Amino acid sequence: MLMTQFDKDLVLAQARRFGGQIPSEARATELAEHLNTLINALDMVSIDLPLEAEPADMARTLEELARD
């Protein structure tokens, strides 16, 4: 699996580099869990698919699947 595992330390390190408002430790933990949920869902659904979509792929698919 290609899972990226976030934890609060990684979030806080990136937050310090980014600037702006630095999240609390509790918020950093929450953010890490949220990101892991999203990324794991993506990895699970896309891991076996050969993806090399062109930029226009979505627009073309909408047209192709349209009710005509």
Next chain:
Amino acid sequence: MTAEILNASLVETAEAIRNKKLSSVEVVEAAVIRAEKLQPVLNCFIQLLGEQALAEAKKADAELARGELRGLLHGVPLAHKDMYYRAGHFSTCGSKIRKDYVADRDSTALKRLLNAGSIYLGGLNMAEFATGPTGHNEHWGNIHNPWNPDHIAGGSSSGTGSAVAARIVYGGLGSDTGGSIRIPSSVNGLVGLKPTNGLISRHGLMTLSHTMDTVGALTRTVADNARITAIMAGYDPLDPTTSHREVPDYEELLAHPVKGLRLGVPRNYYYDIITPEVEKLQQESLAVFRDLGMEIIELDVPDMHVPTHMSNIVFVAEAVAIHEKWLRERPDDYQDQVRSRYEPGIYLPAEKYLRALDMRAVLLRDFCDKVFSNCDVLHTPGLSMPVPSLTDTDVAAGQGMPQMVANLSWTTRSNNYLGIPSLAIPCGFTTNGLPAGFQLMGRPFSEDRLFQLGHAYQGITNWHTLTPKMSQ
């Protein structure tokens, strides 16, 4: 007289002006009087431009007297979410950061409505930067629901929902990136269309998530929505993502019979969090479609958690790209709820964003194969719960609040990722006296069919004709 004028539909009012049974000045005056009366209660406007609107109405009447008709909206007052740009004018986007922003270009969608003769009554209040489903706004004040001002007006097109439901204007523009037209439509008892991505130009409006933002109208009737949508839709060289396909005459097609069409009802996901009284209203709306001769088919839909997660990935990445500078330099000028929605995008790896985009066509194809090979249109709940109060959805409400707010977009968020059209329709009231609604979804570019079903439904129900007490 004010109530009589403003309770008519947009189509009826446009015809009355065109046939000189009413003047545009009479209509705009009525709208301004009601707007001034209700603004202290609803806070739906950021900019109310009564004097300018009346001057435009006088021009419209003079043109009509000369036999000049600008279009299908001649002399009709509309008001729009305060993120549709007019060159040289303020557009706050509901924010503190852009409170003094003067636009340098015109929104194509708005321009098309103005070219069709509509009168611009003002910019409507909204969730900050179109982010948030409740209508809380610390900078411009919370927006209130005309059915009960203690309750949310929905979001992010909160002011549009409130102003149209309060019968101040006949319709207005919202924008929808995850439910921001459909949620305020549901909670205010309105019709709202999230169109197919690419049907309506996004040129000249605030960008939130450039691959998922859509432009659409909130109205009281389906026929009104069909008219506004037809005027705005179609290719725009200023937005190359718009489709070149010909726009059908949605109004002309409204009367097309729905008998024999197959209406899908999902067995999984969409009813997972619904409350019993909202579910009962859904069943009653399905009975109406059965009476109209439609075949009701229960079916399994793909796991909608997946496109919902994908839409969150795309949203946070694209929103942070827009807001990066302000998040670094002016983080305290955002509401906490808004800044926290963008925050995950700061940490998201770029390859995950691009892969989520790559998955769009794959998941769209899968959804259409599984759903629309078995039915013509899918029927789902709009909001899964009775419309909550402003207090219950405020940051001060405590632990359950974030989940409650997240649940507001349970049925809507995935469609912006999939790109398919969705039409919100009112279908009754829950015991707290607030509206409930359902949602119709179709294949890409099947707005004509969604309008047909919605119009047929409104032909034998009267939910859309009921008026909040404050507007009677």
